[in-house]
Amino acid sequence: MDLVVNAVSHEVDSAPLTSLLEVLREELDITGPKAGCETGGCGACTVLIDGEPRRSCLTALCMAEGREVTTVEGLGTPEALSAVQQAFIHHYAAQCGFCTSGMIVASSAYVDRGGSPDTGAIQEALGGHYCRCTGYVKILDAVAAVARGDDADTMSTAASPTSSYVSIGGTGNGGGGAA
Amino acid sequence: MTSTNSVLTPSTPDEVVAALAADPDVVVIGGGTLVVPQVSLGTPVERAVWLGRAALDSVDESGDEIIVGATASLAACSRLPAPLGPCAANVGDPEVRSQATIGGNICAPVPYGDLRGPLLALDASIRCATADGERTVDAATFFALSGPRIALDVRFASPAAGSFVPLQRPHTVSLTAIGISAVRGASGEVRLAATGVAPEARRLYAAEAALAGGSDPVAAADAAREDIEPYDDVLASAAHRARVIPTLVRRAIDQLGG
Numbered sequence A: 001m002d003l004v005v006n007a008v009s010h011e012v013d014s015a016p017l018t019s020l021l022e023v024l025r026e027e028l029d030i031t032g033p034k035a036g037c038e039t040g041g042c043g044a045c046t047v048l049i050d051g052e053p054r055r056s057c058l059t060a061l062c063m064a065e066g067r068e069v070t071t072v073e074g075l076g077t078p079e080a081l082s083a084v085q086q087a088f089i090h091h092y093a094a095q096c097g098f099c100t101s102g103m104i105v106a107s108s109a110y111v112d113r114g115g116s117p118d119t120g121a122i123q124e125a126l127g128g129h130y131c132r133c134t135g136y137v138k139i140l141d142a143v144a145a146v147a148r149g150d151d152a153d154t155m156s157t158a159a160s161p162t163s164s165y166v167s168i169g170g171t172g173n174g175g176g177g178a179a
Numbered sequence B: 001m002t003s004t005n006s007v008l009t010p011s012t013p014d015e016v017v018a019a020l021a022a023d024p025d026v027v028v029i030g031g032g033t034l035v036v037p038q039v040s041l042g043t044p045v046e047r048a049v050w051l052g053r054a055a056l057d058s059v060d061e062s063g064d065e066i067i068v069g070a071t072a073s074l075a076a077c078s079r080l081p082a083p084l085g086p087c088a089a090n091v092g093d094p095e096v097r098s099q100a101t102i103g104g105n106i107c108a109p110v111p112y113g114d115l116r117g118p119l120l121a122l123d124a125s126i127r128c129a130t131a132d133g134e135r136t137v138d139a140a141t142f143f144a145l146s147g148p149r150i151a152l153d154v155r156f157a158s159p160a161a162g163s164f165v166p167l168q169r170p171h172t173v174s175l176t177a178i179g180i181s182a183v184r185g186a187s188g189e190v191r192l193a194a195t196g197v198a199p200e201a202r203r204l205y206a207a208e209a210a211l212a213g214g215s216d217p218v219a220a221a222d223a224a225r226e227d228i229e230p231y232d233d234v235l236a237s238a239a240h241r242a243r244v245i246p247t248l249v250r251r252a253i254d255q256l257g258g
Helices: A020-027 A083-090 A100-112 A119-125 A136-148 A161-169 B013-022 B035-040 B084-089 B094-099 B102-107 B116-121 B139-144 B205-212 B217-227 B238-256
Strands: A002-005 A008-011 A046-049 A052-055 A068-070 B006-008 B027-029 B047-050 B065-069 B125-130 B133-138 B149-157 B161-166 B179-184 B190-195
Touching (some): A083 A100, A083 A136, A119 A136, B013 B125, B013 B133, B013 B149, B027 B035, B102 B139, B102 B149, B116 B179, B116 B190, B125 B139, B139 B149, B179 B238, B190 B205, B205 B238, B217 B238
Parallel strands (some): A002 A068, B006 B047, B027 B047
Antiparallel strands (some): A002 A008, A046 A052, A046 A068, B065 B149, B125 B133, B125 B149, B161 B179, B179 B190
Protein backbone atom coordinates (compact mmCIF):
# COMPACT_ATOMS: atom_id res chain seq x y z
CA MET A 1 0.00 0.00 0.00
CA ASP A 2 1.28 3.49 -0.82
CA LEU A 3 1.30 6.16 1.86
CA VAL A 4 2.28 9.78 1.26
CA VAL A 5 3.85 11.42 4.31
CA ASN A 6 5.33 14.90 4.23
CA ALA A 7 5.20 14.84 0.41
CA VAL A 8 7.21 11.60 0.21
CA SER A 9 5.57 8.42 -1.06
CA HIS A 10 6.28 5.24 0.93
CA GLU A 11 5.48 1.63 0.12
CA VAL A 12 4.26 0.19 3.44
CA ASP A 13 3.65 -3.42 4.48
CA SER A 14 1.41 -3.00 7.55
CA ALA A 15 -2.06 -4.58 7.59
CA PRO A 16 -4.87 -2.25 6.42
CA LEU A 17 -6.38 -1.77 9.89
CA THR A 18 -3.07 -0.91 11.51
CA SER A 19 -3.34 2.56 13.01
CA LEU A 20 -1.65 5.30 11.03
CA LEU A 21 0.19 6.16 14.26
CA GLU A 22 1.76 2.71 14.40
CA VAL A 23 2.67 2.79 10.72
CA LEU A 24 4.31 6.20 11.06
CA ARG A 25 6.27 5.42 14.20
CA GLU A 26 7.09 1.72 13.88
CA GLU A 27 7.35 1.13 10.15
CA LEU A 28 8.47 4.54 8.84
CA ASP A 29 10.34 5.76 11.95
CA ILE A 30 8.54 9.12 11.82
CA THR A 31 8.23 9.77 15.54
CA GLY A 32 6.82 13.32 15.71
CA PRO A 33 3.31 11.93 16.35
CA LYS A 34 3.41 10.63 19.93
CA ALA A 35 1.75 7.47 21.17
CA GLY A 36 -0.09 8.75 24.23
CA CYS A 37 -3.40 7.16 25.08
CA GLU A 38 -3.74 5.49 21.64
CA THR A 39 -7.52 5.64 22.05
CA GLY A 40 -8.28 9.11 20.71
CA GLY A 41 -8.37 10.89 24.04
CA CYS A 42 -5.16 12.91 24.31
CA GLY A 43 -4.32 14.49 20.94
CA ALA A 44 -0.57 13.77 21.06
CA CYS A 45 -0.69 11.72 17.84
CA THR A 46 -2.43 14.39 15.75
CA VAL A 47 -1.36 14.72 12.10
CA LEU A 48 -2.83 16.54 9.13
CA ILE A 49 -4.68 14.48 6.54
CA ASP A 50 -5.31 16.56 3.43
CA GLY A 51 -4.68 19.57 5.68
CA GLU A 52 -7.24 18.64 8.35
CA PRO A 53 -6.15 17.68 11.86
CA ARG A 54 -6.84 14.01 12.58
CA ARG A 55 -5.90 11.52 15.26
CA SER A 56 -3.44 9.10 13.71
CA CYS A 57 -4.34 6.56 16.44
CA LEU A 58 -7.98 6.54 15.26
CA THR A 59 -7.14 6.42 11.56
CA ALA A 60 -6.53 3.06 9.93
CA LEU A 61 -3.85 2.80 7.28
CA CYS A 62 -6.48 2.01 4.63
CA MET A 63 -8.22 5.33 5.39
CA ALA A 64 -5.04 7.30 4.71
CA GLU A 65 -4.30 5.68 1.37
CA GLY A 66 -4.45 8.26 -1.40
CA ARG A 67 -4.40 11.17 1.06
CA GLU A 68 -1.66 13.60 2.00
CA VAL A 69 -0.39 12.96 5.53
CA THR A 70 1.61 15.73 7.20
CA THR A 71 3.33 15.29 10.55
CA VAL A 72 5.06 17.93 12.64
CA GLU A 73 8.25 17.04 10.76
CA GLY A 74 6.62 18.31 7.57
CA LEU A 75 5.65 21.76 8.88
CA GLY A 76 9.11 23.32 8.93
CA THR A 77 12.79 22.52 9.06
CA PRO A 78 15.30 23.27 11.83
CA GLU A 79 16.64 26.04 9.60
CA ALA A 80 13.23 27.40 8.68
CA LEU A 81 10.67 26.75 11.39
CA SER A 82 7.00 27.38 10.69
CA ALA A 83 5.34 30.41 12.28
CA VAL A 84 3.64 28.22 14.88
CA GLN A 85 6.88 26.40 15.72
CA GLN A 86 8.68 29.74 16.17
CA ALA A 87 5.86 31.06 18.34
CA PHE A 88 5.96 27.97 20.58
CA ILE A 89 9.66 28.69 21.24
CA HIS A 90 9.16 32.44 21.67
CA HIS A 91 6.28 31.96 24.11
CA TYR A 92 7.90 29.08 25.97
CA ALA A 93 4.92 26.89 25.08
CA ALA A 94 6.50 23.52 25.82
CA GLN A 95 7.45 21.92 29.09
CA CYS A 96 8.05 18.17 28.80
CA GLY A 97 7.23 18.37 25.10
CA PHE A 98 5.11 15.23 24.81
CA CYS A 99 1.94 17.05 23.71
CA THR A 100 3.86 19.64 21.68
CA SER A 101 3.89 18.05 18.25
CA GLY A 102 0.15 17.40 18.41
CA MET A 103 -0.46 20.91 19.72
CA ILE A 104 1.63 22.42 16.92
CA VAL A 105 -0.05 20.36 14.20
CA ALA A 106 -3.55 21.24 15.41
CA SER A 107 -2.59 24.89 15.95
CA SER A 108 -1.15 25.08 12.44
CA ALA A 109 -4.43 23.88 10.98
CA TYR A 110 -6.26 26.42 13.17
CA VAL A 111 -4.23 29.42 12.00
CA ASP A 112 -4.16 28.17 8.38
CA ARG A 113 -7.97 28.29 8.28
CA GLY A 114 -7.93 31.83 9.65
CA GLY A 115 -8.68 31.03 13.28
CA SER A 116 -9.10 34.07 15.51
CA PRO A 117 -6.77 35.03 18.40
CA ASP A 118 -9.74 34.77 20.78
CA THR A 119 -8.81 32.58 23.73
CA GLY A 120 -12.16 30.79 23.78
CA ALA A 121 -11.95 29.91 20.10
CA ILE A 122 -8.42 28.52 20.53
CA GLN A 123 -9.51 26.56 23.59
CA GLU A 124 -12.34 25.03 21.58
CA ALA A 125 -10.03 24.16 18.67
CA LEU A 126 -7.44 22.56 20.96
CA GLY A 127 -10.03 21.01 23.28
CA GLY A 128 -8.91 17.49 22.44
CA HIS A 129 -5.29 18.10 23.35
CA TYR A 130 -4.07 17.44 26.85
CA CYS A 131 -0.94 18.99 28.31
CA ARG A 132 -0.26 17.01 31.49
CA CYS A 133 2.30 19.62 32.52
CA THR A 134 -0.80 21.87 32.43
CA GLY A 135 1.16 24.45 30.46
CA TYR A 136 -1.92 25.67 28.66
CA VAL A 137 -1.50 29.43 29.19
CA LYS A 138 1.74 29.63 27.21
CA ILE A 139 0.30 27.44 24.45
CA LEU A 140 -2.74 29.72 24.15
CA ASP A 141 -0.40 32.74 24.10
CA ALA A 142 1.63 31.24 21.26
CA VAL A 143 -1.35 30.34 19.09
CA ALA A 144 -2.99 33.72 19.69
CA ALA A 145 0.23 35.47 18.69
CA VAL A 146 0.37 33.63 15.36
CA ALA A 147 -3.33 34.27 14.78
CA ARG A 148 -2.69 37.99 15.36
CA GLY A 149 0.31 37.91 13.01
CA ASP A 150 2.85 38.84 15.70
CA ASP A 151 6.51 38.41 14.88
CA ALA A 152 8.23 35.68 16.86
CA ASP A 153 11.87 35.89 17.90
CA THR A 154 13.18 32.41 18.56
CA MET A 155 16.31 33.78 20.22
CA SER A 156 14.35 35.16 23.16
CA THR A 157 11.19 34.36 25.05
CA ALA A 158 8.15 36.57 25.18
CA ALA A 159 8.00 36.87 28.95
CA SER A 160 10.13 35.74 31.83
CA PRO A 161 8.45 33.00 33.85
CA THR A 162 11.27 33.27 36.38
CA SER A 163 10.70 36.92 37.21
CA SER A 164 6.97 36.44 37.70
CA TYR A 165 7.72 33.40 39.85
CA VAL A 166 9.98 35.47 42.09
CA SER A 167 7.51 38.32 42.36
CA ILE A 168 4.88 35.92 43.61
CA GLY A 169 7.19 33.74 45.64
CA GLY A 170 9.09 36.38 47.57
CA THR A 171 12.69 35.45 48.26
CA GLY A 172 12.51 32.34 46.16
CA ASN A 173 13.63 29.89 48.81
CA GLY A 174 10.78 27.51 48.17
CA GLY A 175 12.12 25.57 45.22
CA GLY A 176 14.43 25.43 42.28
CA GLY A 177 12.43 27.47 39.83
CA ALA A 178 14.00 30.82 40.67
CA ALA A 179 17.43 29.59 41.65
CA MET B 1 2.41 -5.59 14.75
CA THR B 2 -1.23 -6.05 13.85
CA SER B 3 -2.22 -9.36 12.35
CA THR B 4 -3.25 -9.51 8.73
CA ASN B 5 -6.76 -8.27 8.10
CA SER B 6 -8.89 -7.72 5.03
CA VAL B 7 -11.06 -4.66 4.59
CA LEU B 8 -13.95 -4.54 2.17
CA THR B 9 -14.67 -1.03 0.90
CA PRO B 10 -18.13 -0.88 -0.69
CA SER B 11 -18.77 2.04 -3.03
CA THR B 12 -22.61 2.11 -2.83
CA PRO B 13 -25.25 1.53 -0.12
CA ASP B 14 -26.44 -1.56 -2.04
CA GLU B 15 -22.96 -3.02 -1.77
CA VAL B 16 -23.08 -2.38 1.99
CA VAL B 17 -26.35 -4.33 2.25
CA ALA B 18 -24.88 -7.16 0.18
CA ALA B 19 -21.68 -7.22 2.24
CA LEU B 20 -23.58 -7.71 5.51
CA ALA B 21 -25.86 -10.37 4.02
CA ALA B 22 -22.82 -12.26 2.72
CA ASP B 23 -20.87 -11.98 5.97
CA PRO B 24 -23.05 -11.14 9.01
CA ASP B 25 -20.08 -11.40 11.40
CA VAL B 26 -18.01 -8.80 9.56
CA VAL B 27 -16.73 -5.93 11.73
CA VAL B 28 -18.29 -2.63 10.62
CA ILE B 29 -16.15 0.52 10.54
CA GLY B 30 -17.53 4.01 10.00
CA GLY B 31 -15.02 6.69 10.99
CA GLY B 32 -12.76 4.25 12.79
CA THR B 33 -12.77 6.00 16.15
CA LEU B 34 -14.02 2.92 18.01
CA VAL B 35 -12.62 -0.01 16.03
CA VAL B 36 -9.10 1.22 15.25
CA PRO B 37 -8.09 1.63 18.93
CA GLN B 38 -9.46 -1.84 19.65
CA VAL B 39 -7.22 -3.24 16.92
CA SER B 40 -4.26 -1.35 18.38
CA LEU B 41 -5.05 -2.72 21.84
CA GLY B 42 -4.95 -6.27 20.50
CA THR B 43 -8.49 -7.22 19.49
CA PRO B 44 -8.10 -9.38 16.39
CA VAL B 45 -10.16 -8.22 13.42
CA GLU B 46 -9.88 -10.55 10.45
CA ARG B 47 -12.60 -9.16 8.20
CA ALA B 48 -14.01 -5.65 8.21
CA VAL B 49 -16.24 -3.55 6.03
CA TRP B 50 -15.36 0.15 5.97
CA LEU B 51 -18.18 2.49 4.97
CA GLY B 52 -16.03 5.53 4.25
CA ARG B 53 -16.37 5.20 0.46
CA ALA B 54 -19.99 4.00 0.34
CA ALA B 55 -21.60 7.33 -0.61
CA LEU B 56 -23.43 7.48 2.73
CA ASP B 57 -22.12 10.82 3.99
CA SER B 58 -24.69 13.25 2.63
CA VAL B 59 -26.86 15.51 4.77
CA ASP B 60 -30.05 16.48 2.93
CA GLU B 61 -32.19 19.24 4.43
CA SER B 62 -34.00 20.11 1.20
CA GLY B 63 -37.20 18.09 1.69
CA ASP B 64 -39.87 17.71 4.37
CA GLU B 65 -37.60 15.28 6.16
CA ILE B 66 -33.97 15.80 7.09
CA ILE B 67 -31.98 12.80 5.85
CA VAL B 68 -28.56 12.17 7.34
CA GLY B 69 -26.29 9.51 5.84
CA ALA B 70 -24.76 7.06 8.30
CA THR B 71 -21.20 8.22 7.64
CA ALA B 72 -21.99 11.90 8.00
CA SER B 73 -19.48 13.13 10.56
CA LEU B 74 -20.54 14.43 13.94
CA ALA B 75 -19.02 17.73 12.81
CA ALA B 76 -21.53 17.79 9.94
CA CYS B 77 -24.35 16.72 12.30
CA SER B 78 -23.46 19.53 14.69
CA ARG B 79 -24.87 22.01 12.16
CA LEU B 80 -28.35 20.38 12.26
CA PRO B 81 -31.27 21.63 14.37
CA ALA B 82 -31.53 20.90 18.08
CA PRO B 83 -31.50 18.52 19.78
CA LEU B 84 -29.33 16.62 17.27
CA GLY B 85 -26.96 19.47 16.40
CA PRO B 86 -25.94 20.52 19.91
CA CYS B 87 -25.79 16.89 21.01
CA ALA B 88 -23.34 16.06 18.19
CA ALA B 89 -21.34 19.20 19.01
CA ASN B 90 -21.04 18.01 22.61
CA VAL B 91 -19.35 14.71 21.68
CA GLY B 92 -15.58 14.43 22.12
CA ASP B 93 -13.56 17.27 20.60
CA PRO B 94 -13.34 18.90 17.14
CA GLU B 95 -10.93 16.34 15.72
CA VAL B 96 -12.90 13.35 16.95
CA ARG B 97 -16.13 14.93 15.67
CA SER B 98 -14.59 15.35 12.23
CA GLN B 99 -13.90 11.62 12.07
CA ALA B 100 -16.67 9.96 14.10
CA THR B 101 -19.93 9.20 12.28
CA ILE B 102 -23.59 9.28 13.29
CA GLY B 103 -23.99 5.63 12.29
CA GLY B 104 -21.08 4.57 14.45
CA ASN B 105 -22.35 6.62 17.36
CA ILE B 106 -25.82 5.08 17.42
CA CYS B 107 -24.42 1.55 17.07
CA ALA B 108 -21.78 1.94 19.78
CA PRO B 109 -22.28 0.49 23.26
CA VAL B 110 -22.99 2.68 26.29
CA PRO B 111 -21.35 4.94 27.48
CA TYR B 112 -21.03 5.94 23.81
CA GLY B 113 -24.10 6.67 21.74
CA ASP B 114 -25.22 10.13 22.87
CA LEU B 115 -27.09 10.67 19.57
CA ARG B 116 -29.62 7.97 20.45
CA GLY B 117 -31.32 10.47 22.74
CA PRO B 118 -31.99 13.12 20.08
CA LEU B 119 -33.10 10.51 17.56
CA LEU B 120 -35.66 9.08 20.00
CA ALA B 121 -36.96 12.58 20.76
CA LEU B 122 -37.12 13.37 17.03
CA ASP B 123 -39.06 10.13 16.44
CA ALA B 124 -36.51 9.34 13.72
CA SER B 125 -36.62 6.36 11.43
CA ILE B 126 -33.50 4.50 10.40
CA ARG B 127 -32.88 2.78 7.08
CA CYS B 128 -30.56 -0.10 7.78
CA ALA B 129 -29.01 -3.29 6.56
CA THR B 130 -29.56 -6.48 8.54
CA ALA B 131 -28.57 -10.06 7.80
CA ASP B 132 -31.93 -10.36 6.00
CA GLY B 133 -31.44 -7.32 3.80
CA GLU B 134 -32.50 -3.70 3.88
CA ARG B 135 -35.35 -2.38 6.04
CA THR B 136 -36.50 0.85 7.64
CA VAL B 137 -37.44 0.87 11.33
CA ASP B 138 -38.12 3.45 14.01
CA ALA B 139 -35.16 4.50 16.13
CA ALA B 140 -36.21 2.59 19.24
CA THR B 141 -36.54 -0.63 17.21
CA PHE B 142 -33.14 -0.10 15.62
CA PHE B 143 -31.46 0.49 18.97
CA ALA B 144 -32.98 -2.75 20.29
CA LEU B 145 -31.80 -4.89 17.36
CA SER B 146 -29.60 -7.62 18.71
CA GLY B 147 -28.21 -9.12 15.52
CA PRO B 148 -25.88 -7.73 12.88
CA ARG B 149 -27.01 -4.36 11.57
CA ILE B 150 -25.60 -1.37 9.73
CA ALA B 151 -27.33 2.01 9.73
CA LEU B 152 -27.55 3.46 6.22
CA ASP B 153 -29.31 6.72 6.94
CA VAL B 154 -31.40 8.48 9.55
CA ARG B 155 -34.45 10.60 8.75
CA PHE B 156 -36.76 12.80 10.79
CA ALA B 157 -39.15 15.69 10.39
CA SER B 158 -37.58 19.04 11.11
CA PRO B 159 -38.79 19.93 14.62
CA ALA B 160 -40.75 23.09 15.40
CA ALA B 161 -38.40 23.51 18.37
CA GLY B 162 -35.72 21.44 20.02
CA SER B 163 -33.23 21.54 22.87
CA PHE B 164 -30.40 19.47 24.25
CA VAL B 165 -29.09 19.71 27.81
CA PRO B 166 -26.11 17.58 28.84
CA LEU B 167 -24.54 17.14 32.23
CA GLN B 168 -21.50 19.37 31.75
CA ARG B 169 -18.08 17.73 31.67
CA PRO B 170 -14.48 18.96 31.92
CA HIS B 171 -12.42 18.88 28.72
CA THR B 172 -10.33 15.99 29.99
CA VAL B 173 -13.43 13.76 30.20
CA SER B 174 -14.56 12.97 26.68
CA LEU B 175 -17.82 11.19 27.54
CA THR B 176 -21.09 12.72 28.71
CA ALA B 177 -22.88 11.07 31.63
CA ILE B 178 -26.41 12.35 30.91
CA GLY B 179 -28.05 14.04 27.92
CA ILE B 180 -31.65 15.25 27.81
CA SER B 181 -33.31 15.89 24.44
CA ALA B 182 -36.58 17.74 23.93
CA VAL B 183 -38.56 18.23 20.74
CA ARG B 184 -41.73 20.12 19.98
CA GLY B 185 -43.35 18.57 16.92
CA ALA B 186 -45.37 20.20 14.19
CA SER B 187 -48.67 19.78 16.06
CA GLY B 188 -47.29 21.10 19.33
CA GLU B 189 -46.66 17.76 21.05
CA VAL B 190 -43.50 17.53 23.16
CA ARG B 191 -41.28 14.47 23.12
CA LEU B 192 -38.51 13.96 25.69
CA ALA B 193 -35.73 11.39 25.56
CA ALA B 194 -32.51 10.83 27.43
CA THR B 195 -29.23 8.99 27.59
CA GLY B 196 -27.58 8.19 30.90
CA VAL B 197 -30.82 8.03 32.89
CA ALA B 198 -31.09 4.26 32.47
CA PRO B 199 -28.81 1.55 31.06
CA GLU B 200 -30.24 2.28 27.60
CA ALA B 201 -31.51 5.44 25.89
CA ARG B 202 -35.22 5.94 26.46
CA ARG B 203 -38.19 8.26 26.12
CA LEU B 204 -39.44 10.05 29.20
CA TYR B 205 -43.12 9.27 28.67
CA ALA B 206 -44.40 10.27 32.10
CA ALA B 207 -42.89 13.74 31.78
CA GLU B 208 -44.35 14.06 28.26
CA ALA B 209 -47.77 13.09 29.58
CA ALA B 210 -47.49 15.61 32.41
CA LEU B 211 -46.71 18.39 29.95
CA ALA B 212 -49.58 17.31 27.71
CA GLY B 213 -51.84 17.41 30.77
CA GLY B 214 -50.91 21.00 31.53
CA SER B 215 -48.21 20.52 34.17
CA ASP B 216 -45.57 23.21 34.52
CA PRO B 217 -41.94 22.32 33.62
CA VAL B 218 -40.97 21.71 37.24
CA ALA B 219 -43.78 19.22 37.81
CA ALA B 220 -43.20 17.58 34.43
CA ALA B 221 -39.48 17.21 35.16
CA ASP B 222 -40.35 15.65 38.49
CA ALA B 223 -42.54 13.13 36.67
CA ALA B 224 -39.47 12.07 34.68
CA ARG B 225 -38.42 10.10 37.77
CA GLU B 226 -41.01 7.48 36.81
CA ASP B 227 -39.05 6.53 33.69
CA ILE B 228 -35.49 6.54 34.98
CA GLU B 229 -33.33 3.72 36.33
CA PRO B 230 -30.22 5.50 37.62
CA TYR B 231 -27.10 3.35 37.51
CA ASP B 232 -23.50 3.53 38.62
CA ASP B 233 -20.67 3.74 36.15
CA VAL B 234 -17.32 5.48 35.91
CA LEU B 235 -18.94 8.70 34.71
CA ALA B 236 -21.48 9.20 37.51
CA SER B 237 -23.04 7.43 40.46
CA ALA B 238 -26.68 6.40 40.48
CA ALA B 239 -27.29 8.82 43.34
CA HIS B 240 -25.82 11.73 41.39
CA ARG B 241 -27.85 10.84 38.31
CA ALA B 242 -31.06 10.65 40.33
CA ARG B 243 -30.36 14.04 41.85
CA VAL B 244 -29.56 15.98 38.68
CA ILE B 245 -31.88 14.39 36.11
CA PRO B 246 -35.03 16.40 37.04
CA THR B 247 -33.03 19.63 36.86
CA LEU B 248 -31.66 18.77 33.42
CA VAL B 249 -35.12 17.76 32.19
CA ARG B 250 -36.60 21.02 33.46
CA ARG B 251 -33.89 23.01 31.67
CA ALA B 252 -34.50 21.12 28.43
CA ILE B 253 -38.23 21.89 28.65
CA ASP B 254 -37.54 25.54 29.48
CA GLN B 255 -35.22 25.86 26.48
CA LEU B 256 -37.99 24.71 24.13
CA GLY B 257 -39.64 28.06 24.83
CA GLY B 258 -43.21 28.82 23.92
